[in-house]
Amino acid sequence: MADHGSHRRTYYVIFGLLMLCTYLTWQVAYFDLGPFNTIAALGIAIFKATLVVLFFMHARESPRLTWAVVAGSVFWFGILIVLTMSDYLTRAWQTFG
């Protein structure tokens, strides 16, 4: 942690990006884009969360073990969503009827 000044500059840039993305997600919500409203909202939210994890939470400079833990949280949350929705979204299918 030798160069505290360059870290501060990075924080301000990331802060600017996060604010810009907040403005974007708020404005884009007023346009009717069909299913892309949700895709845009979640896409921007995932991008913002990634910026916070990489820069504010220093994941970028962390050991690989930390990366494994972060990836693990995403992976297990993915299991929760994908397996559950593979049930709920396919209940109306009558293929086997």
Next chain:
Amino acid sequence: MSPDAHHAAIPGLAHHFDTLEQQAETTTLGMWVFLVTEVLFFGGLFMVYTVYRSWYPTAFAAASHEMVVWAGTLNTAVLITSSLTMALAVNASQAGNRRLLLLFLVMTMALGCVFLGVKAFEYYTEFAEHHVPGAGFEFEKEYFKPAQIFFSLYFVMTGLHALHMIIGLGIMTVMLIWSYRGVITREYYSPIEISGLYWHFVDIVWIFLFPLLYLIGRHVHG
């Protein structure tokens, strides 16, 4: 030098660690592991939200349209700013700048209080408009039942998030006292670092709550 003397010479180093770096890496990893459990804790609620929204998309859009959208947007900006001041607090602690560290911790806590104040105003508005699920609930007849599901999820998710903010303010109070008393030094700053991880995590939860609760009905009713 005996092991005991070695440890006594380094304030903040616990006896079961060899170096401060090893101790810092361990505490940081421990915090990350705790945050994984938090991801799945909130994840269950996001899961429920996903299922019910897939069942009642129009009712969720209509109910979401009743949110105070300017308050949600303002609170998003407030939390992102508090994440910046938190990152700067960690930076100041690494540089050993006690005065700046205290200033940024106070700013982070002040912004946290602003967030909770705006949230309280919103809850007041929702009570006044009879949007609290239960006997007094009022909504368009067509969406009466699923709208209550939306508002139940809204109060549980934002309530749990607000509880995390309150716990975060408690943690920051301890950090403020430790920083003031000189416990936190250029060498021993990992308490600030891992408190920051928690604070940023709570910010990330809000980054997802904001569009999913406040914005999904905008394009339908303006």
